[in-house]
Amino acid sequence: MVNIFNEENFENEVINSDKTTIVDFYADWCGPCKMMSPVIDTIAEENAENIKVGKVNVDDNQELAIKYNVMSIPTILVFKNGNIVKTFVGVTPKQEIEEVIK
Amino acid sequence: MYDVTIIGAGPAGISAALYAKRANLNVLVLYFGESNLEQASKIDNYYGFVDGISGKDLFKDGIKQAENLGVEVKKLEVLGIEPTSETFKVKTENEIFETKTVIIATGNRKVKPNIKGIKEFEGKGISYCAICDAFFYRNKNVAIIGNGKFAVNEATELSHVANKVTILTNGLEKPECEFEVNTKIISAIKGENIATEVEFEDGSKMPIDGVFVALGEAGASDFAKTLGIMQEGDNINTNEKMETNVPGIYACGNITGGLLQVCKAVYEGAEAGLAATNFVRTEVEK
Numbered sequence: 001m002v003n004i005f006n007e008e009n010f011e012n013e014v015i016n017s018d019k020t021t022i023v024d025f026y027a028d029w030c031g032p033c034k035m036m037s038p039v040i041d042t043i044a045e046e047n048a049e050n051i052k053v054g055k056v057n058v059d060d061n062q063e064l065a066i067k068y069n070v071m072s073i074p075t076i077l078v079f080k081n082g083n084i085v086k087t088f089v090g091v092t093p094k095q096e097i098e099e100v101i102k
Numbered sequence: 103m104y105d106v107t108i109i110g111a112g113p114a115g116i117s118a119a120l121y122a123k124r125a126n127l128n129v130l131v132l133y134f135g136e137s138n139l140e141q142a143s144k145i146d147n148y149y150g151f152v153d154g155i156s157g158k159d160l161f162k163d164g165i166k167q168a169e170n171l172g173v174e175v176k177k178l179e180v181l182g183i184e185p186t187s188e189t190f191k192v193k194t195e196n197e198i199f200e201t202k203t204v205i206i207a208t209g210n211r212k213v214k215p216n217i218k219g220i221k222e223f224e225g226k227g228i229s230y231c232a233i234c235d236a237f238f239y240r241n242k243n244v245a246i247i248g249n250g251k252f253a254v255n256e257a258t259e260l261s262h263v264a265n266k267v268t269i270l271t272n273g274l275e276k277p278e279c280e281f282e283v284n285t286k287i288i289s290a291i292k293g294e295n296i297a298t299e300v301e302f303e304d305g306s307k308m309p310i311d312g313v314f315v316a317l318g319e320a321g322a323s324d325f326a327k328t329l330g331i332m333q334e335g336d337n338i339n340t341n342e343k344m345e346t347n348v349p350g351i352y353a354c355g356n357i358t359g360g361l362l363q364v365c366k367a368v369y370e371g372a373e374a375g376l377a378a379t380n381f382v383r384t385e386v387e388k
Contacts, residue, residue, distance in 0.1 A: 027237065029237075030234060031185055031233075031234070031328065031329060031330050032231075032234055032327065032328070032329065032330030033330070034330065035329070035330030035331070035332075035347055035348060036330065058237075065238070069226050069295055069296050070225075070238075071225060071226055071227055071229070071235065071238040071239075071296065071312065072224075072225040072226075072229050072231075072234065072235045072238070073234060073235070073237075075225055087225065089224055089225030090225070090230075090327060091326075091327075091330045091331065091332055091333070091347075092332075093332050093334060093339065
């Protein structure tokens with residue numbers, strides 16, 4: 001399952017999450033984001049028990065983008081215990097992201 | 103409207119053109135600059151040439167062969183590829199070509215700036231795609247590193263949203279354009295968590311909200327970033343049919359990595375040409 005993260009639930013869902021959490025920063029108008037989206041969906045589906053996965057729409061959540069210095073999309077942040085452990089900028093192959101969640 | 107537009111006229115691009123054209127498709131080949139092949143003084147390991155052949159001759163003959171078959175081959179610099187709902191628009195300086203499929207056969211000639219801080223701030227003030235990231239620089243001051251038509255094109259895209267756009271040539275000649283141009287050599291991009299300053303070799307500094315890299319001609323990596331094509335390093339990822347993850351976009355030749363040889367480029371070009379043909383006949387004509 002892919003969650004929708006936003007400014008209201010980010011603290012609870014991501015920062016306080018006890019699972020490794022993958023956050024995909026995207027926008028509807030962004031072509032590369034559309035290519036990244038199915039990859040994120042598959043990662044979420046295949047790793048449902050171990051990790052949490054969600055998306056942040058940067059148009060609706062500009063404060064979050066600013067807070068995490070997201071200035072290029074898609075950007076994928078991997079959080080563990082409330083901290084960013086890995087950042088992927090641009091369309092990224094599935095196996096590269098999966099390396100981090102192993 | 104073209105069925106197939108091929109970017110690059112080396113062995114991969116021309117081979118793709120031959121197969122697509124022989125399948126009776128409407129094929130356009132665009133190329134610019136010197137190909138990897140032209141740089142090879144003599145090729146002795148390619149099938150059928152008793153005394154070998156110079157890279158320049160093989161390149162020239164390939165283009166002639168495609169033209170003889172009725173393929174349109176134009177020497178034009180591609181500045182960008184934009185997806186529309188069902189087709190792609192291939193943009194050159196004065197013309198836009200609409201096409202059902204695109205085959206990227208540009209070779210791999212990525213020019214990367216050797217400037218301190220570029221790698222460090224990638225995605226944090228350093229961007230390689232104006233269309234993708236302009237949104238983050240609304241009413242802000244941005245710079246483009248580059249001095250060709252590609253750089254001017256990226257500057258134009260950014261000028262619609264940014265407050266001020268400056269072109270930094272990093273010591274190269276000033277391009278013809280309406281933007282402010284700085285020709286000083288850059289020593290570093292600096293900042294704390296995000297890039298905030300460009301420092302020049304003469305010690306002067308320029309505060310900045312974002313820096314876009316657009317060196318030389320737009321290449322395969324630049325197209326990949328705009329379209330969302332999966333890459334591994336500077337190579338484009340494809341399957342065995344030379345399909346990328348973007349439906350209707352194919353890649354072949356040196357840009358897919360592996361053996362950087364004419365034989366491999368020709369093979370992959372053939373696969374890409376056939377796959378694009380199949381796509382035009384099944385997907386597009388549905």
